[in-house]
Amino acid sequence: MADLQAALSECADEVERMMDLLLPQPEGPEARLYEAMRHSSFAGGKRLRPFLVMQSSRLFGVDTRCAARVAAAVEFVHTYSLIHDDLPAMDDADMRRGRPSCHAKFDEATAILAGDALQALAFEVVSMPETHSDPAVRAELVRELAQAAGGRGMCGGQMIDLLAESTEMDIGAITRLQRLKTGEMFAFSAIAGAVLGKGSYRSYMALHNYAQEFGLAFQIVDDLLDAQGDSEWIGKPTGRDAEAGKATFVSILGAERARAQAGLLVEQAIRALDVFDEKADLLREAARYVVARTK
Template sequence: MMLKKVYDFSALETALTDISGELEETFDALLPVPDGGDAKVVEAMRYALFAGGKRLRPFLVRATADLFGVSRTSSLRAGAALECIHTYSLVHDDLPAMDDDDLRRGKPTVHKAFDEATAILAGDALLTFAFEILADESTHADPRVRAALVSLIARASGHHGMVGGQMLDLDAEDKTLGEQEIIRLQQMKTGALIVSSVEAGAVLGKASPHARHALVAYARAVGLAFQIADDLLDHTASEAEMGKATGKDADAGKETLLSLWGEDRAREQARILTEQALGYLEEFGDKAELLRDVAQFAIHRRR
């Protein structure tokens, strides 16, 4: 009988813990609660930002930027901007008009902890705050790099990427989608921001076109593997394990790669994607070890 390989993610977990702490310090400094009537929206922004989570996107920025010797301040600020965008998307996704969720990361969602109007405004403010961070010269001394980051992340988070994917997802209820339609939806809704996190590190490091292409290919494979793993966890894990409601896609009649392929094929496809992702990192040698860990973590995580 073949023994199942056990992966050691301790280095990755340490790195994720480290960047989570640095992010919270950064947000604490960048986003103090003001005096006056606007305090409530900032409190809601902070509530969402400090709710925890894997901090995967900021980590991907840093791990990629480290390949090119980028300063930690630059990668942390770019990662903070991406975390603001990711967090805004969760705040809006949880609203009654969207997924109508009461829990996020085991805590009441923003519209439950505050109110619906405040949640909308907090999401809007997080999105715009992200670009304020990116455009500041503290993020990078070269204005061309800052402009490239703004363009890259705006495209990934807007109608070409995350927002467009969310629209496709809302429109997918009780529709029969083919494999390529589902993949496109997931690459836009979830994958685009993951890809832009990796690509942002390459932009900060002024990477060669060849290196940037390899990293984008890695990120696309990892992003789709993460989404397949999310679908599997949504199908197999409990609400307590996930910290949010599970089984909602199935209840809404939404097609996923899991519903299309079945559990065994979905797991195999996630494994293949992970192997592809690892292949794209070969040219970076040992420097990319944490990025390799992310690829394995995508399909072996439990929440």
């Protein structure tokens, strides 16, 4: 676990340096927009998706700077989704990771625009020649990222999530919700290395499956922490799902079975990596770590 923590923290530093390079400097009459983009981009967080990009890239010997650009783009998309998610019309959260959320610090209009601009920036970064010398790789990454983030991916999952408060959801429906809402972006992050490094279809699918199981386990643990957690420790309000009468893995399965299910998913995630040698050990460890985490 010490190795994993060191690798996570090293990766976070590297990707944050790249994000800083890619984000506009707060200058000019629109400086407020850039400040808002930066406020939310540098609000901490585990940088788990960038870690998946960097680690999967390592499997294929991808240049670290190229991988860091894609990792930054993934985090821009993730950050934009958090900004919009926190808006009063959505989750109405004034705090995020112990700091004021974007609209709380700035205002709603600025937060909406900051999210929009971060999404555009992600696609700009991926499409630039600096990301890969082969334009076919860049175009493919753009397509995969757009699909993962769009209406048939993350945004679709968020729509179902919004409706979950007023809809009867069974375990199948919740699984589908989470596969879209979290799983698609996890999957993009994990396959990014295979696309950048022109890996085989087999390795691409292995990483895809790993990330989908991993993402689901991650979400179950999130639900567990929301149901049981201490809001000061997590840095955001907890118990919100139950309050909203929203079905979650925990409300349907109960905490114990939900935890067992997360453990099972992690086993499946790790098994998906059997096609790789010990170079994938940090990916394996990362999956184990999510079910053990307490925040």
